[in-house]
Structure formats: structure tokens, C-alpha cells
Amino acid sequence: MKTNAFSKFVIVSMLSVFIFTSCVTEEVTSDVTQVENNVQSGDWIISYFNDSGSDDTNHFSAYTFTFQSDGVLIASSTSNTYNGTWSVTNSDINDDSSSSEDIDFNIFFNLTNNFEELNEDWEIITYSANKVELIHVSGGNGGTDYLTFVKI
DSSP states (O other): OHHHHHHHHHHHHHHOOOOOOHHHHHHHHHHHHHHHHHHHHEEEEEEEEEEEEEEOOGGTOEEEEHHHHHEEEEEEOOHHHHHHHHEEEEEEETSSSSSOEEEEEEOOOOOSSSSGOOOEEEEEEESSSSSSEEEEESSSSSSEEEEEEOOO
């Protein structure tokens, strides 16, 4: 009798974990898709960039950013155009975040100028149709960087 009750408990527990995990996975997948759709809609600027306590927003003030559906990120000003890559991914729930809804906003420019500072797997703090706020905590020096894109 005890074995039967224990077996039922184990089955119910496993089903509960499966249902919870499925719901979280669907929610995160939905968030990833929503962020992707938001940033692909229109052009963006960097309204704030803080590199380990130093406000370096002015490094990017002349640039407009376009997030293309093929993963290409274009930064353009009146005098320069740089191509990079971007993606939004569902990060492993066991990594550096205490949140089970850990979504990374990945940016990469193969450059050795100020755009190199944007190369990170940023964590999304908040997002809307018109704004994406990101954070990155460095594993090397422990510095914290903040990056905010605003739709224009």
C-alpha cells in the first residue's frame, strides 16, 4: 500500500515539474520571438551605454541601428556603416542569472573600435516595442555594463 501511494506521489511530482518546465519554456520562447519582432521593426539608437561606470553613450550618438531578420546588425552614420550580427537566445536557466526566464541579446561586431565594446551576450532587463534595456556583468573584471536601445 505504501509503495502504491509513493508511486502516485512520484508520478504526480514528475508531471508537475514537466508542466511547469513546459510553461516556462513556452513563455521564454514567446519572449524571444517578441523581442526579435520588436527590434526588427524600425531603426534604433543607443540612448545609454555605460561601460563599467563610464558613460560612453557619445561613442554611438551619430549611429542608427537596424536589426535585420537575417541576423545582420547595421550601424550607420553619415560617414560610416558597420555590419555586425545580432540574435536573441534563450540562455541556459542554470547560468549566471537567478531568473528561469533568462534571455540573452547577443551582439557582435568584428571591429577594433568603439563597437567592439558592444560585443557581448547581454541579458535583457526590460523590453517593449520602443525600448530594450540590457545588462552585462563581466566575468573577468566584475564590471557591469548597461546598454539601452530606443526606437526612433
